[in-house]
Amino acid sequence: MTEPPRKGLPAWSVWRTLRFRFALMTAALLLLTLAGFGAFVYTAMSYGLSASVDEALRLNAAQALTALDVEAGRLELPDSFLAGPQTAALGRRGFVLRILDADGHLLRDFGAYQDLPVPQESITAARSGDAALVTLTDPVTRDAVRLYTVPIIVDGRTAGIYQVGQSLADVRDTLSRLLQALAVGGLGVTLAAGFGAYLLAAGALAPIDRITRTARRISAQDLSARLDLPPTDDEMGRLAATLNEMLARLEDAFAREQRFTADASHELRTPLAAMQTILDVTRERRRTPDEYARALDDLAEETERLARLTASLLFLARSNGQDAFTPQPVDLSTLLADLCDSLRPLAERKGLVLACHLQGGLLVLGSADGLIRVFANLVDNAIKYTGQGHITIQAREGPGGQVEVLLADTGVGIPPEHLPRVFERFYRVDPSRTSQGAGLGLAIAQQIIHAHGGSIALDSAPGLGTTLTVRLPAAR
Amino acid sequence: MRVLLVEDEPKIAAYVRRGLEEQGYAVDTAATGQEALDWAAVVQFDLIVLDILLPELDGVTVCRTLRRRGVRTPVLMLTARDTIDDRVAGLDAGADDYLVKPFALRELLARLRALGRRTAESPRSPVLRVGDLELDTRTHRALRGGQTIALTTREYAVLECLMRHPDQVLSRVTIAEHVWSYDSFHQSNIIDVYIRNLRRKLDDPFGFKLLHTVRGTGYRISAQGGGDSD
Numbered sequence: 200m201t202e203p204p205r206k207g208l209p210a211w212s213v214w215r216t217l218r219f220r221f222a223l224m225t226a227a228l229l230l231l232t233l234a235g236f237g238a239f240v241y242t243a244m245s246y247g248l249s250a251s252v253d254e255a256l257r258l259n260a261a262q263a264l265t266a267l268d269v270e271a272g273r274l275e276l277p278d279s280f281l282a283g284p285q286t287a288a289l290g291r292r293g294f295v296l297r298i299l300d301a302d303g304h305l306l307r308d309f310g311a312y313q314d315l316p317v318p319q320e321s322i323t324a325a326r327s328g329d330a331a332l333v334t335l336t337d338p339v340t341r342d343a344v345r346l347y348t349v350p351i352i353v354d355g356r357t358a359g360i361y362q363v364g365q366s367l368a369d370v371r372d373t374l375s376r377l378l379q380a381l382a383v384g385g386l387g388v389t390l391a392a393g394f395g396a397y398l399l400a401a402g403a404l405a406p407i408d409r410i411t412r413t414a415r416r417i418s419a420q421d422l423s424a425r426l427d428l429p430p431t432d433d434e435m436g437r438l439a440a441t442l443n444e445m446l447a448r449l450e451d452a453f454a455r456e457q458r459f460t461a462d463a464s465h466e467l468r469t470p471l472a473a474m475q476t477i478l479d480v481t482r483e484r485r486r487t488p489d490e491y492a493r494a495l496d497d498l499a500e501e502t503e504r505l506a507r508l509t510a511s512l513l514f515l516a517r518s519n520g521q522d523a524f525t526p527q528p529v530d531l532s533t534l535l536a537d538l539c540d541s542l543r544p545l546a547e548r549k550g551l552v553l554a555c556h557l558q559g560g561l562l563v564l565g566s567a568d569g570l571i572r573v574f575a576n577l578v579d580n581a582i583k584y585t586g587q588g589h590i591t592i593q594a595r596e597g598p599g600g601q602v603e604v605l606l607a608d609t610g611v612g613i614p615p616e617h618l619p620r621v622f623e624r625f626y627r628v629d630p631s632r633t634s635q636g637a638g639l640g641l642a643i644a645q646q647i648i649h650a651h652g653g654s655i656a657l658d659s660a661p662g663l664g665t666t667l668t669v670r671l672p673a674a675r
Numbered sequence: 676m677r678v679l680l681v682e683d684e685p686k687i688a689a690y691v692r693r694g695l696e697e698q699g700y701a702v703d704t705a706a707t708g709q710e711a712l713d714w715a716a717v718v719q720f721d722l723i724v725l726d727i728l729l730p731e732l733d734g735v736t737v738c739r740t741l742r743r744r745g746v747r748t749p750v751l752m753l754t755a756r757d758t759i760d761d762r763v764a765g766l767d768a769g770a771d772d773y774l775v776k777p778f779a780l781r782e783l784l785a786r787l788r789a790l791g792r793r794t795a796e797s798p799r800s801p802v803l804r805v806g807d808l809e810l811d812t813r814t815h816r817a818l819r820g821g822q823t824i825a826l827t828t829r830e831y832a833v834l835e836c837l838m839r840h841p842d843q844v845l846s847r848v849t850i851a852e853h854v855w856s857y858d859s860f861h862q863s864n865i866i867d868v869y870i871r872n873l874r875r876k877l878d879d880p881f882g883f884k885l886l887h888t889v890r891g892t893g894y895r896i897s898a899q900g901g902g903d904s905d
Contacts, residue, residue, distance in 0.1 A: 471776070473777075
């Protein structure tokens, strides 16, 4: 879906913001915790309350058994007991006291819940001398009633059964109030925590929105924008710093690319312009055969220049995409010796000495064509920029399993301010194009050497000469 | 018209120069920005063709320097760079027109003609008129009394120089400066030879004289007559 053009921040749906999701998660987590805690409190409370009810019933039963008159098979609770504090305590809530015979037939009862059924299993338990606790529902009031059943033991046998019951309504009330308090409190706390989390997240994430705004301003045309976050040493500060560094690198790369395109277009247009001018001027009127011949020579020269340039540009473009060559063992010693022999006449015509000191049997893995291209270009350059003196090529085993080729000349040298950029495409120390070439030679050489896993470095003293060092991994 | 061609690419400079000279321009060439400034300091050119990418001083700097020195000669920028920034930089530096390499010679010539018309004292039309004499700067043909008169390149250049300043007396040196480049000019009485040729073609077949000699000063073209002591 495309979003409409927006000013500042877009009208994002609140669901799609991190801060909202963070708040929601925090609230959900807290709710879960509170629910667990509430369940624990509720259970503990419920258990505690039940236990105290049971305790009260047991106490009452124990006192009742003591107070019970057992006379000639008759079981009677004295009025003093019924009016006593134990019974009074029960009486404040709904209660029932019952005396049954050993078979479970009701003899006497007091208090509410007259219609409470007599649970058979309790009678059975009581007859075998055991007490029993059950929870029953009063059929009339629908109240839950806790009923304690104890046998009345006379002379070692069950003479009757005593039952005391108490309503659990109070317990239920207490528990339901507790549940209410837990629910209301828990929800309130959850909401407050969610809101707080939202505010906290909004504060923490505000720099992200600034990053978003800045990023939106950045385009290929203008990479100069930077994040203006305060330089704090936290996640945001580090993120902003990292992004700014990345932007700087991008801007640099873009500028280099743009320079390359502009340079390439300039370099391609210049011979074309020359060709068009030659053609236009020559065809303007009838010329002598000599003039035509001269124009054709000039055209041929420009055509060759254009062809060379195109080939270089294509080479750079292709090897940018890692134009793979199959590495073959190349005898660098032989390759350089051949090169020396073929370029020596060129050097001697300029009155230069081309000296080659080559250690034998230096093997590297790579492309012989590529390496010939590199060294022919480098030596050619050296001859071009050396007025007098000598050019020395030295090849030997270098440190760390490398083959080292040193190419030294006594030429014009390169001023130090140009050294860092000499390997850039189209870079020329002398901006006037009086010298041949478009400034691609060293860039191509570097690209080929890098593709061989090697390195190329240049050291120069203006007026004294230049030394190029090429290192290539030796083949085993 | 005297043109300064500032171009460091030797082939382009040589052929453009030849193309311009064959059109009657007097062309001096400079291969660097400094050379261009040196030329402009001593010669008043009618037009300057200025390449932007030059050794030492680039064309934009040269143009800005010329304008700062009060040189108002129309400048045509030539360049192989055609981004908008490049054009804006050139025009902001005081250039009057802009041509991207590669260019057709005919376009360069047309633009130079247009720039030549732009100078304050010359008319806006490509056809110069004095009395019943017309000079078409595009075809280099003169027309008088319904008759087409063919001119050599130099004759055209001298006539054009005079017709751009009608009724004004131009010294031989002034005419020479606009018609001959430094390399080709040797002696000022050569101008008299061309004036004589022009008179034979333009004035002699017609009753009324347009070309006048102002003794001790120079020449003048005028339909008013008078002042002629020749």
